[in-house]
Amino acid sequence: MTIHLEEECGLDLPFDYKKLLETVIRKALDYERFPFEAEVSVTLVDLDRMHQINREYRQIDRPTDVLSFPFIDYPAPGDFSEIEKTDDFFNPDSGEAVLGDIVLCIPRLVSQAQDYGHSTRREFAFLIAHSMLHLMGYDHMTDAERIDMERRQSEMLDQLGIYR
Numbered sequence: 001m002t003i004h005l006e007e008e009c010g011l012d013l014p015f016d017y018k019k020l021l022e023t024v025i026r027k028a029l030d031y032e033r034f035p036f037e038a039e040v041s042v043t044l045v046d047l048d049r050m051h052q053i054n055r056e057y058r059q060i061d062r063p064t065d066v067l068s069f070p071f072i073d074y075p076a077p078g079d080f081s082e083i084e085k086t087d088d089f090f091n092p093d094s095g096e097a098v099l100g101d102i103v104l105c106i107p108r109l110v111s112q113a114q115d116y117g118h119s120t121r122r123e124f125a126f127l128i129a130h131s132m133l134h135l136m137g138y139d140h141m142t143d144a145e146r147i148d149m150e151r152r153q154s155e156m157l158d159q160l161g162i163y164r
Helices: 017-031 047-058 106-116 120-135 143-159
Strands: 002-007 038-045 066-070 097-105
Touching: 002 017, 017 038, 017 120, 017 143, 038 047, 038 120, 047 066, 047 097, 047 106, 066 120, 097 106, 097 120, 106 120, 120 143
Parallel strands: 002 038, 038 097
Antiparallel strands: 066 097
16 A cells, blocks of 8 residues: 655644554555555645635635545445446556555644644544545535545444544
């Protein structure tokens, strides 16, 4: 597994976020039984940069907590059967499936942790798990999709011992 990490903002997180990032990404891949080695890009940004990205890509004129940019279009959430039929999804140098990009807004993460009454470590892990599900084809546009994603996120974090 390869994680490309870009830090575009100052970080003052009271935990080893690089280790947690790798732990949660691995858990998501294992939980979903992703059948290939994977590559994920993660960018940590401030409010202004997230606002700019959200406006540019989603036409929403405010910052958000996390954005996911999946590289692979799946037939259904968690259905990886079509991936190996084309080389389009694999990095030719590493042979890893390129899942996509995660952009995480650190100030929003910190404020949401305070709002929800849990640690920044838990919020970080939650947002990465959430984003990884998006990179594997899941969404939350309907109530059923939202409930399914919430269940998956909770189970992953519970398995890691990261509780609310």
